[in-house]
Amino acid sequence: MQEKPLMEHSARPVEGSFTIETEPDAARAVLVGTLGLHEFPDFHRALSEVAPDHGLVFDLSGTTQIDTSIAWAIATAQKARAEDGRRAEIVGASRDIGQILDTVTEALPAPEARAKAPGALIAILAGLGQQVVGVRLAMTEFSGVLGLFLSRLAQIIARPRAFRLTALTHHCETVGLQAVPIVSLMAFLIGVVLAFQGSAQLRQFGAEVFVVDLIAISILRELGILLTAIIVAGRTASAFTAAIGSMKMREEIDAMRTLGIDPGHALIVPRVLALILMLPILGLIANLAGLFGGALMSWIELGISPAMFMTRLVEGTDVANVFVGLVKAPVFALLIGVIGCQAGLAVGKTAESLGRMTSSAVVAAIFAVILADALFSIFFQQIGL
Structure with missing residues (x-):
């Protein structure tokens, strides 16, 4: 069969040219003269136009x-044809050209092997394992910062002159005095809600006076300090992380x-x-504040006067x-402070890292407070207190 030219490209005839001819199941590329970067665009485009099911010579x-x-x-082109099982060969190459082709072929990047996607059960177990390892690393870092705080505190006790009283006063104002309004409002509203809901339930049994015991035990034993610690965890742990993290980003530490x-003495x-x-x-x-809110709502809702509320509080509530x-x-405070400082020290060089660690510190501090409160409840119940 007579060969029919599919296309012919010539570029800078003085330097070199090429033609690509087709056969029924293959294409033949004939290169003549010296070919280089000037001929590359046309040559590459011509090769891409050859039908994929055709071999190449x-x-x-x-x-x-x-x-x-x-x-x-x-x-x-030769590698692509070989991967598809098509014929791709080079004929008539001189020794020098063959060496260039061998060098370039060896330098071609090998395709990355695609990892087999794990099954659903394997993926779930892998995710669970990663979370367990993450918790272990977080506990290790927490222990490190806690040990750093205790060691530096011991050094301060041994050498009181190293104590930074000005910094302590500033942070007492920040974490304590400035938090009084939000803590007081929260506790007041909790007392109001307990009195209102308690009166609605106890009225059914004619035991409205016991709403005082409900308010006192709930607020004094659990809700007062727990909700205060949660508010402080969200407010202060994030502030500690942001402050120390910003200093680390700016390389101030x-x-x-x-x-x-x-930094342990100055920051933690x-x-x-x-x-x-x-x-x-x-x-x-x-x-x-919680007792005040409960007393006010009891007076409004049940007619329990403040004097009666106080009498019932003193008589029915154990100190x-x-x-x-x-x-x-103090335990809640230690957990919140150490977690906030630990997250700040773990901040990287980017703002995204600062935001992520700030959110993580708040979540971890609130979780630690609730877990510690549950353990305290079990402990006090076991010792009968």
């Missing part, structure tokens, strides 16, 4: 020289170390210690309830 018997661009076009300033101890000192005070304020509530405060 490159006739280089009339070629004197090619550069790596032409060699790359030949090598990629590295600068402090360069100047001989210990004042913040955590201020929280330990102020959270019991905030809890006491929340208890008073141990106040102790049980307030003894949790």
